[in-house]
Amino acid sequence: MKDLNTVLESTKKKYREIFVQSLEVIQNRIDAIKPQGIVTDVFETYPENSDGDKWQKAVLDMLLNDISKEILEKWTKVLAYRKEFHCKGCATCCNLACSEFSPEELQEKARNGDNFATQFTSIFVPYNTREEAEKIYPEYLAMLEGKGEVYFYHCPKLNECKRCSDYENRPQICRTFPDNPLDILPESCGYYPWKQEVEPVVLMLHSMVEIIEYYKEKIPQKKD
DSSP, X not given: OOOHHHHHHHHHHHHHHHXXXXXXXXXXXXXXXXXXXXXXXXXSOOOTTSHXXXXXXXXXXXXXXXXXXXXXXXXXXXXXXXXXXXXXXXXXXXXXXXXXXXXXXXXXXXXXXXXXXXXXXXXXXXXXXXXXXXXXXXXXXXXXXXXXXXXXXXXXXXXXXSOBTTGGGOOHHHHTOOOOTTSOOOTTXXXXXXXXXXXXXXXXXXXXXXXXHHHHHHSOOOOO
């Protein structure tokens, strides 16, 4: 098992590099539709119905429709590709689920209609002590040391053979796990190769979403 802090730092470095590349791609697409004669950037305030104003509207349309659609299509393909990988039965996800929310907070969320919290609290129960959880994935707990309150849970339906005793009735959060390639997975997980393969694409998609949000916030938009 690689040191998890090293893995996280490596991921952050990759993301910074990919972010710069994504920014360049998006900026090139913005510049490609820039009207001739405009020397200022897309964040400038332009008179209504001027070429600059129309450019800004075209940029926002491209970001919120064309590029966002491309992001969704790629994300859909990433999730579809997950189906080519299968659980190996390491049971780490059943033995060690973690949340920033306490059992009481999750129960409150479930009562307020939060679907994820409802599913989570229907199967997972908290460990009595941190030491119990640490036996399952010590590297993970070590990485989280000093990073705020984290609560650890396990599924009591797991039998001695590391199999779910109520498999047919497992909730959706179990059926679709992992649904994010950026989740921290042990190398023993059957979806670990999927994570490794698609992670660069997912980092690129995340960076593009972040960049789009920045442009949405900074481009002056006139109210109708």
